Amino acid sequence: MKVEKFIGIVEYSGAVFGLAIVQSILCTITAYLLFCIIYHFKKSFTTAWFGFGMYVVLIIFSGWTGIVYSDAMGLIFPTLIIWFYQNRNKFNKYIVWPSIALLGYWGYRIKPQIFIVFIAIVMITCINFILKPEKWKKVKINFGVISLVLVVLFVSSTTYKNLPERMGYKLNPNLETPIYHFLMMGFNEAKNGGYYVYDVKYTLSYYGVEEKKEAIITRLSERLQQYGPKRVAKIMRKKALSIFNDGTFAWGFEGGFYREVFPTDNPFSLFLRSFVYNGEYEIEEGNHYHITKTVQQIAWISCLILMVIKAIRIKSDDEEDDIYSVLYLSILGLFLFEMLFEARARYLYTYIPLFIMIGSMGMYDLCYFMNQLISKKD
Template structure:
């Protein structure tokens, strides 16, 4: 038995090393694409035209991170920041700042957001929902988000804030955004026991997520932001939470999945790494309790989601639903380079039943792969990689017409914030937009680069989970519809991997002294 255990553990170590190797090669490929292939034709090229060359941004990004590390070291040495200041006062200040900033620049947008918020508004006020039946028959995956938004609107309406229902959705997203930063910092503190690294990670969060305008768009991206990092926080503290952690992980994963399907990837990574590291000699009653907690958490989340959607009382045409095969077909569309395609929507919509549609979509997808050949498929993957990764704004302003109704605010800060964030039809207003997009692109590319160095950091289960999550997310976006916006909810995990790289560099710098 002991010999078998040793062989199994040796295999598991090899698999963990393989995960690190695959992740490292994948991230090197991504960074190389961003450096050397950013000029080729890909879907979001026109949105990236004002970016400085990636190699320049990486150099400046490295200098910026060095500056942040230096400032954080000095603050830790001289200021001795009290825990209550760092963990409570600073997050509250960021939360209030976000609300004030969002109030000064938010807009009403179109695309899927208009349908989700529109239906939630109708339900909250007991109005007819007929105009949304066709959209949600086609995309029923957004119904749970409609339920969440409608309940927030109902509460605000009940409290007499009818005119502010939309803005309160944004306030909730600000709260989720702030919690994301705190959870990220807590994880770094737990993994590294280093205040400097914690402050560095929190600083990167602030620049890349805390100041991101996506918090002003009420949709699944900002609502789902907190789920992967919360799931990761529970996993990192699994010894503290014990059996509850194995209840909470599937519960949160499925609730997150109903908001944003990609949320499930981190839970799958956790389960795989846990299975890979099980010690056969320790399997017993404790593992049975964990399995029971897993099943209970999943079933409870499933029950809540079903009850929530049914409570909306909307009669949909189930045969109009688009399945995952539709998005796989779009991902293989060479004309649109793997992003949303109106012609593909029309093609899928031409079939009367789900079975016919799924079969036709899958056949079309494989036909496209066959027609591409090996070279064409490689080009498609490079283009989709650039669409997914070569945009630190995460496709801000790119969906639909986007700027449908701009709220007028006569404040100086409003003019400045609009100058940073507004683009496209409002490019004349966005005087500083080029500065902002290059700054966040610099931070984003630097995170990706530092994440590669994390491969050389000492092996941890947590690191393997993070790497496997990123591998899974990247494969998901390469196979299905591409969008850099779909990475947004996982940005905290990319920051964690970047901190592994920073930790490695700091450790080596300390050894040289």
């Protein structure tokens, strides 16, 4: 609030609007980084603009972009991490790797799944050292960088732990929820692994993290024994469908904090609203949300198909082999994260740029293949 008062924001509504502006700026920077990353792959402006177009449809037109929450606030982190990794040989290693670690840690504190990108980079780097013995010689050379990364992670962790106290807040241990809670909720049959209010009430009925952890593990164990492999597999199937089958990422189906509709006589505002509000919130005559929803669904399904095409077309001697490995490993990690923990399509939001990166390269490969096919016929 001190920062907000310094720049003239004295009311809560004003603070929210200020954060919305910050998110819009981060969203714009992410779009620029995405364009640069895609262009760097094949030096193709056409492919880069294709990716930018997908970003406009899936992110800019998304209702989630305007919601002040961790999803939109964390959007830039995975993309910026990939940008640093892609340009790791262009900048000083003492800047690149600590920056990746810093973004990974604080991204994790905003949205836990963001850390998956950092894990993917560490895994691919370690695999390269194992498969390429000549790189072991560089371990001693890079000892300083590795040490600095560990220091950055330690300092970040210490800072985070002391942050509430420094800001004058006191955490309520009865409201603190261990990660096992979201694992338990991810295996509830009633909501197919989605948000389940009775699981929340169950967790909050216990005091302290350790007591909650013990109770949650007991309930999760009983639940898995009761379901058996077939019912668990059925839950996983429905979870995958609910998470990956919606190009709007469940816009309008969860969260009631944004649904208050303020009256206005501004015709342009009414026109824009007609593309955003959906379902029972189709508040204006001549609603256009069905257009937004249809275009987003087409773009999303197309992106997923193009990702498969790129996976088929990857060559082992590709110059960008490492970064493709990081991208696919990140998506695989995200998939496992979503399948194990509470299921929400919205949780894919911060990773949409990574999906677009791969999808854009799939489009490039598809166009290249079609051109080759046409050339052979001629």
